[in-house]
Amino acid sequence: MARTFVTAEEVAKRAGVSRSAVSRTFTPGASVSKAVRRKVLKAAGELGYRVNRLAQVLNNDRSNLIGVVGANLSSPFISKQLDLLSIGLLRQGKQCLLLNAADARQDIAPLIELLFEFRAQAIVVLSGEPPGSIVDECIANGVRLILINQRLDRTDTNMVLSDDSHGADLAALRLIKANCRKVAVVTSGSQTPAQLRRANAFTQRMQAEGVEVVAWSGGPTSYESGLQAGRELLADKAIDGAFCVTDLLALGFLDAARLEMNRRVPQDISILGFDDIPQAGWKSYELTTVAQSFESLTEKVLSALDSDDLETRLQVVPVTLVERQTAR
Amino acid sequence: MARTFVTAEEVAKRAGVSRSAVSRTFTPGASVSKAVRRKVLKAAGELGYRVNRLAQVLNNDRSNLIGVVGANLSSPFISKQLDLLSIGLLRQGKQCLLLNAADARQDIAPLIELLFEFRAQAIVVLSGEPPGSIVDECIANGVRLILINQRLDRTDTNMVLSDDSHGADLAALRLIKANCRKVAVVTSGSQTPAQLRRANAFTQRMQAEGVEVVAWSGGPTSYESGLQAGRELLADKAIDGAFCVTDLLALGFLDAARLEMNRRVPQDISILGFDDIPQAGWKSYELTTVAQSFESLTEKVLSALDSDDLETRLQVVPVTLVERQTAR
DNA sequence: TAATCAAATGATCACGTGTGCATTTTTCAG
DNA sequence: CTGAAAAATGCACACGTGATCATTTGATTA
Structure with missing residues (x-):
């Protein structure tokens, strides 16, 4: 019990190849022969090997971790937002590190700093207003910051908001x-x-x-x-x-x-x-x-995360009046 | 732009101490003199240093990452659950890696395998039924598995469910x-x-x-x-x-x-x-x-995560009838 | 002051990967 | 069959941290 995860080293030993071969087998585009690949996959399967993404990040620096900060996660509006966002992130091959601000009035700065420690690639703020110092720090560290329905008076931040x-x-x-x-x-x-x-x-x-x-x-x-x-x-x-x-x-x-x-x-x-x-x-x-179009909002956020252009900073999503029965 | 994060090495150089001193400054209970600690904190503050938790995990093996798998995240029931859970996790100093299964019928096995790669300490399943092979793998790798409102016919898994x-x-x-x-x-x-x-x-x-x-x-x-x-x-x-x-x-x-x-x-x-x-x-x-008592359910889950006893496997939370106006 | 001991410090290793480099093996054209 | 190019392979390093260990510094007691 409490056994540790299998490492590439162990897989290599079992397959009778070098550790590099194991690494290359799991690296798309790397150069491995059919025979070696087969041996490695067999050994890996038997041992239940999983690449350690945390170790990957260490010399990759692409963590694929996206921090999501929000409050009132059970409110219909926010939860819908989070639902669509987390689905989209998964589809993009990114992971969602969720931090609940609990109280909307709570300062979200400590939460964002925590995300820094996890080397989040980007941070999406569903609710709450990040202080300017944090915004600066995001930029300094190359962390993309995306604010939803939040308008900051600066041109160096991504903002997606309804009109x-x-x-x-x-x-x-x-x-x-x-x-x-x-x-x-x-x-x-x-x-x-x-x-x-x-x-x-x-x-x-x-x-x-x-x-x-x-x-x-x-x-x-x-x-x-x-x-x-x-x-x-x-x-x-x-x-x-x-x-x-x-x-x-x-x-x-x-x-x-x-x-x-x-x-x-x-x-x-x-x-x-x-x-x-x-x-x-x-x-x-x-x-x-x-x-508000939840889908449009989410789509804009996702594309802001995916693309590398830092051009379009402020994206306003149109709203529409839905006529039902409560207005004469 | 796209600058990388500050490392402990750089902080050490600026503070005129060894890297070990920096590490110790940020490690509770380590032995550092007042003077050195002050110098390190000063340099760290100026440079905006953040400990790299991913690197920590590498030789710590306590990732503090808790995987959360669920579908229908915007439904009132699940979102309430997720809300309470994410608050509790944060309070325990754990982080919440959220994977949205999108469709409830979707196989959640690939999602759990992804969590393995991130070396999640434990996995909480809000909805969906993990196949037995995955459960075995969790045990083999020392990953605690907690199922909510899901009853599996085995005694080696944590289950929290309403009656x-x-x-x-x-x-x-x-x-x-x-x-x-x-x-x-x-x-x-x-x-x-x-x-x-x-x-x-x-x-x-x-x-x-x-x-x-x-x-x-x-x-x-x-x-x-x-x-x-x-x-x-x-x-x-x-x-x-x-x-x-x-x-x-x-x-x-x-x-x-x-x-x-x-x-x-x-x-x-x-x-x-x-x-x-x-x-x-x-x-x-x-x-x-x-x-259902959302609070009780969450509390049981959190305590199952926190404690080290693997004794109480199956926890049934009592339910109550709430009388309102729709029954004669 | 000298002797003893605790506290502080720096060098080194380990964690698990991806990758550059040199080397070996295979493929292919002549 | 030979030579050259291409593919495959293993070694070693780097990533950023915590911990161990030997060494040095400082404090305390006789």
Whole structure:
């Protein structure tokens, strides 16, 4: 028990060849005769030999390890993202070193430093904002850094993000079309940059159109926070529209409106979300929402990882309004 | 650009000490004088030195890498599991190497072999059944294998699973209490062992009580499959109870019943689920369900990883019935 | 001060690979 | 059959670290 792994040396001895031959057998494009290759593969199979990738990296320096940092991994939005990303990475022959930031407010710098120690080739940040010093360090060490839905004010980092402000604009126009006179904009208490961009763009547009806007903010980015928002905001009978910057918030708000605050949706109030998580399409909700394309986001991230051009730094993915049943 | 990482050698040179001193500075419990440690830390800080964990592993053989294999990472159940697990691993100072099996039916053997190459200390399987040969290989190489909600017929593997049959029993008793006369049991087409255990235990109990049971199976484990099940099954007006072996299925079934097949829940039909995912508690559903304790499951896994006793192989975590509004 | 002992230090080895280099074997054309 | 080119092979080095060991430094006691 607790035996150690088989080494190339042992395989070589058993096959009656040099260790180099073993190494070459498992190195594509290397020069080995058929006969030797066969002997090596036979011995390797019998012993259960596996190349030690950690030792490989030592003189290869291509670790194929991609660090992924994120929080709230069980939220529908992030988990979908992680799902697609991890599938794509595997397809690219890369491995996914996952670090959970647990709390979204937690500083992710220590996690990224940990990834440095593992010589990660690149780091994908699903949520949380890396401090500038860390970004510098990534560049200094040749580690590619890719931020999702995070906009940093620098030109030396890869950023892939949905078109938040345009999405917020779509939401605003939709509520105007629904003839709303007084609308709520709901964000979570964590106030991520993406949420702020959406809320601000929305508010700006609505006010430009002369519609009164009430802002609400609180709690984590969750269904429960949306519920709470609905309970508090809908004490005001005048509110006839709401833009929740996240679907989770919107679904909670929707339930509060219909089931607790006695509103008919969309007759009495129009409710819009953002993200288009699977639950938004469930029959009990049929939420009208601004859809991010998870597939496009992931595709951009993967291509940024794969290609060697460091040109296209900022990639904005278009969003679309998905009409369902919660807007008049 | 694409500069390489700083090595201990360079730090030593800058600090005017030997490389050994650098190594010792970063090795807890090693013998270094205050003065040298200070010089080393200063130089390391200036150069941005990070220990190379991959090189460490080479003569340490404690990689601290834990392989995690799973499919459907964006499903509420699996993602919650992964969330808790990755947090716990980080807290234990271990790293999480995530491999996404994409399709639940996919053979996970190649993924586990890949983890061998990275010298993973242990492997946690969230979903999918590893072939026996792989299990043998894990043991031969001293890699601890931990299966979640997967019961293998061998005594040399760690298994952590919820008490499926008891849970199914709870569900059966609840439907009997609701005076159901003809009930449906819904599984997905993937028919995982866990799903089968639940369905079988349920069916057995119901039939023992003289209640007629109709089985339905199809599609992936998803909301949509539950919807489909509801549409097809509820053409039969006699069905007055349903046990869906997964909450996702149950929520789809519930929506089909109420919104498409014109049933009142729970007056006309009682619907039970299994898992207790967050959505089950949402106000629009209020699903009565058998709850798995995500926390307990994760805790067992983590302790199995941490401790060195290989005694307790099979750990069964109790389940509880959560009463909400979908059972009469 | 001298003797004893603990602490600190540097050189060296081991970990498991891939690869450059020199050498040997095989292939092929004349 | 011979000579040249090509392919295959083994040796040795490098990758970056932790640990062992002998040696040196510093502190403590008589």
